Structures are given as C-alpha cells and as structure tokens.
Amino acid sequence: MATAITLNICHLYPDLMDTYGDKGNIITIIKRCQWRGIETTVSSISINDRLDSQNFDIYFFGGGQDQAQIIVGRDLQKKAKNLIKAIDNESVLLSICGGYQLLQEYFKTLNGEMIKGIGLFDAYTIGSTTRMMQNLLIEINPDLQNQIQSSYPTTQPSNHPTTQLVGFENHSGKTYLGSEVQPLGEVLIGAGNNGEDKTEGAVYKNAFGCYLHGSLLPKNPHFADYLVLKALQRRYGQIKLKPLDDTFEWQTHKSAINRTRSQS
C-alpha cells in the first residue's frame, strides 16, 4: 500500500519573526509540493515550545524586529542542540536576515551588546550605521549551481537561467564568514553579507542563510525546488520532482533582475 509522500515543515518563531514578508517562502514550498501530490504539514515552533531533532524535513526561520530578535535569541539557546543535530542529519533549513544572524556565532549590536547565536554557521555579524537596503542579485556559488541545475525539473532545459538568485535586502548588520562555511553566492548587485567582500549568505550542509527577502522562493523556483528535493531525498532516497509550469515564476525572476539592473 502506497502511503502519500509527506514533508514536515517547521516554521521557527512565526509569531515573532514575520516582519519582512518572508511568509511567501512557506506558501511556495507548500504549493509546489501540493501541485506534485506531495503532502505537507507545517508546525509553528516558538518560545518555550520543544523542538525535536527528528520531526522535521525543512526548517524555515525569517526576519523580525530587533526586540523580537533578542527574545528569540534567548529561547533559541534551548533548542540549539536539537536543531544542530537535525542539520547534521541532513535536514534542510532556510534562514533569512534576523533568522540567519541568530544561527551564527554572535551578533554584536552597534551599542556593543552581544546577542549570542547558536553557531550553526561559522560566521558573525556586527551592527553598523549603514542600512543596506536595495534589490540584491547574486550568482549562486559554483558547487551549488551545478546541483541546482541538475535537480531543477523542467521540460525546456535551456530556457531558464538557474544560476542566480534575486531578492531585496534590508539590514544594517554586517556578516563575516569563517572558514567552515561557503557563501551562498557572489554579489552581482547590492551589498550582501557586508558590502565589502562580495559574499552573500552562507551554506552549511543543507542549511542556508541569506539576506534575500522578496519573498525569495516564489521568484526563484529553481532554489525552491532544490530545497524540496533535498528534503525528499533525505527521507525517501533517490527521487525526482515532476516539472511544473513556471512561466509566471520565471517572468517574475527576470523582471526583478531587470529592475535591479536598472537601479544599479
């Protein structure tokens, strides 16, 4: 008897880290699974909730206001061990902005206050007086680019440029990567991690951090499908995704890139 293929999604602190329209990422994962007959469950895990290391295939952690970030940072310490264990077991995680910062070693604010992270990403963030606030276009790092290209299911392989990601950044923290992580990509237009070294985001196993709002996944369907596929393969072994009609998504991707280029 065939049971339905299911992905269990964990939305971390959705009540506190939901300021920047990142909800579109969850909607996108759910819909793209649904259109392929894959079932999904979404659990909200927040302050004082227990986080088990084995329950979830995909974790999502968005951006929030500074005050919320402090409250969440404290609570996250209690979940650190299980979350890191889940990632070491190849679970998939996407974190953006505030969420990304809290998964690093620490965040030192402009006033010198230290917000402790959980060190999932070998990186740290320092508050600055510059607001990095603009459309952000990156070239995905070459390793990942190859994996994404070979995993993205399409009926017209040559038509879609799966090598870039586009979104909107809005942060004043500058992030610097250590040697244990790869950047998610190289900045083509915008600031990225710190506006200095051309890196954007971080990758550790199947965990991704970045500054891309927008929402990110709806207009970057190749990355959305890559996350879904990685999560499915972890649970069900070798598996392929059915191609979808992504005409709208690619038009959105292209028009966002054109807009970004016209503003640079």
Add this chain to the structure above:
Amino acid sequence: MNIKLIFAIFVGKTITYLLKAIGRGATTAPGLYALKIDPKLIEKLSRQIKYGSVLITGTNGKTTTARLAYDILSTKYKIIHNRQGSNLLRGIASTLLQQASLLGNLKSDLAIWEVDEATFPEAAKVVHPKIVTLLNLMRDQLDRYGEVDSLRLQWQEAISKLPSKTTLILNADDPGVSFLTNVHIGKTIFFGINATKINLPQITNVADIKHCLNCHSKLSYSNLLTAHMGHYFCPNCKLKRPNPQIFAQNLQFKSNFSSRVDLILNFPRPRQATRPRPDEVGKRGGQLSTFNYNLPGLYNAYNVLGACAIANALSIQPKEIKKSIENFSAAFGRFQKIKMGKKQVIIFLIKNPAGANEVLRTIAQKEKLDVLAILNDNIADGRDVSWIWDTDWEVLASKIKRITVSGIRAWDLATRFKYAGITLSNKNVYKDINYSITHCLRNLSTKDTLLILPTYTALLDVQKSLNKKGALVKWQLQ
C-alpha cells in the same frame, strides 16, 4: 517685522507662482526653499493661529481622517489644512506661506495637519498642537520607515515633550498607540470599536504587536478586530484596553460599500473597568446616534471615530458631526467612485499589508469581482515588494470573475495570485498602466464595476489615464 520670515514667504510665493504658471503642483518646493531661508517659518506662522493646530498621524487612515475632520470643523472654524499637499514639514510650510499675506499674516484660526508617521515628532515641536491624534501604527514600507518598534519609541519621546494643555486622542484598540497615554502629562481621549462581531469575511492577520509593552508577556485578545487591533489584555500585568469615551457599536458594512454604525460620543469613562452595555448608553451619559455614511469597511469606521473625537474635543454639536460625516465623499484614491460613460470604476489605494487586508476584506463581501491590481516599487511605494506576501489575497480566490495585474512589478503580483489560488491568464499581465486600464475598460460590461487597487505612485498614473479617457473628476479639488 521679521525680515527673514517675510523674505522666505516672498520666495515661497514666487516659486508657487512660477510652478503654477507652468502647470505644476506647488505642494513641496515652495515650503522646502522657504524653510531653507527661515527654518522657523512654521513655528512663527503657527503662533498666529488662535486655537492652535490639530495634528493627525498613523500608518493607515490619516488622509481620510484629516479630511473628515476638516469637513466637520469648517462649520465652526476658519481652517488651514494641507489637504492637497505633502504631509512632510515642507508641505505644511507650503500651505502656510501660500495662505499668509506678504507680511506674514494669516486669517485662519485653526490648523489641521496630516503628517507622515516619521515627520510627526518634528511637527509636534513646531505647530503648537492643541490636539494630537494617533490612529494606528503598523508595518509600512520598512525600507522607508524602519521597524514599527523604533518608530513608536520616536513617537513616545515626542509625546513626553508635549505640554499639559495638549489633548491626546488615541485609538484604544491599538495596544501600541493606547500605551502612549502613559507618557503624556495632559488629558487623553480614547476612541475605539466596542462591537464584538463584524460582518466582514475573516482574514489572516498581520500583527506587529504581540507582547505587552509593560512586561513583555504575550498579549491576549477577547476580540481581535484587525491586525493587532481589538480588545486586548495582558494576562500577567494590569495592562488592558482602556475604555473609550467615543465608540462604535452595531457596525453594518453594506455591499454597496456604505456603512451604518451606531456611534456614542461623550461617554464618561467609568472608574471600574467594565464595558458599558448598550442599554446603559443614555442613562449614564453619552449620546447615541446612528450614522449612515458612504465609506466602506472597518478601517473607515476608525477614521470616522477619530474625526468624531477631534470634533467632540473642539465642541462641535453631535448633530453637526453627523451631518458632515454623512455628506462626506472619500479622498483621492481612497475608495473613489468614478463614472466612465456608462461604466463604473472604484479605486482603493493599497500600500501596506494591514491596509490592503482591510480593502480585500471589504471587497470580498461581493461576488464576481472584476479587479485590476497595480504594483509599483518606486520610493513612494516602498522599493521592497515583499509585503504582498503578508497580504491575504487568498480571501479573494473564490470571488474573482476576472483579474488583471499591472505596474512595474506586475509579475510579482501575478505570481502572488497564482500561489493564492487565483486564476490569472498570462494575457492579463501588463506592465503599462494606461494600457491595462484601456484593456480592462474595453472588456467591462456596463453592468459591472472595475475595482482598481493601485499602490501610491500607480494611483497617480491611474488618475492620468482615466482623465485622458474622459473621466469627469476634478481630482485635485476633492
């Protein structure tokens, strides 16, 4: 004689004259340059206004509330108001210098200033406010205003510096706004909605306040009306929604986009925290009056309440208030009905998730909607279009007959609709706004109404396009 002021007024008036001569609007530049010559221009001219000023701000509803207040108060006062202009300091300065004589004399005895949320702290220092009205504070263009928390701290600081003779009018239902009474040394009047049932579809909320501002515990709601607004209390400390003196009950939102609301003015605030029962009104003071007005939705009920509270504080009779509100027609683009020959267009400005959600909730009362949604990402719209993902378009999914998208980020909207389960043909995506309107009107039957939902700069293009097509509207004189 104040030479600096007179020179600033002269330059401002000259710029106004030149701009008008070439057919341009003069709401920003005259004030901008006049303030460079005399930075104290607003303060000096405001001093002359006998009864001082009414300052109105908030994320959503400030334009409509200010216009409502103007209509009511002009029955008694000679008012100066930045009705057409910019709601930054330069807009206030432009309005003042244009009405002043060359020697700097003003005839008005009361000012109504609608101000931008971020401009409010500066404005409060210089306009001699008699009344400060704060409507709500929600996420809006995070790339422009920053976070809600930091903006509220700036408001708090500004309010703590107001003199005791300034009256504060606050929305009791917004925990971030009502809390500000604590830092004010003068009188506060609260307004709010006491109804517990609203005849509008349910919507997924976006809340910017979830925790008690006193003790950081999670806030509870006995009744959540919209966003983070409603009847809240903190289960841990004593913070709770204050009982309003001006409130609405029995709200009926009709499918022709008009409303019928029972309003109670002047209800004395009880010492004990019990909500008045409907049958107590009249017995214990307060006047109940049923208002029928041509504005839709919950958000406009708050605007009406805000304007009533202002009018009430300035001693306008309830009968006059009712008359002005019932005769009111909406401000530019904020629910505006336009006849295009035999066809009808209604415009609803959308600019942030909480405001847009209330618009969607209002139009979702109807079936078979014909909608044109337009998304721009210019500076005045907010460069970041992420907010469309915080907006509950899903509520329209079963209500759409035809939907078209347009604007600079038309494709972002098209994708948003796809993921909201709204069927959209890729033939209904047009970057060019004028073309999208032509297309929609051509396919609109005379029985139907086209609902246009533009962001701010898109609204300006909609106006131009409809004018070209012969709309009979005097936009600027509204």
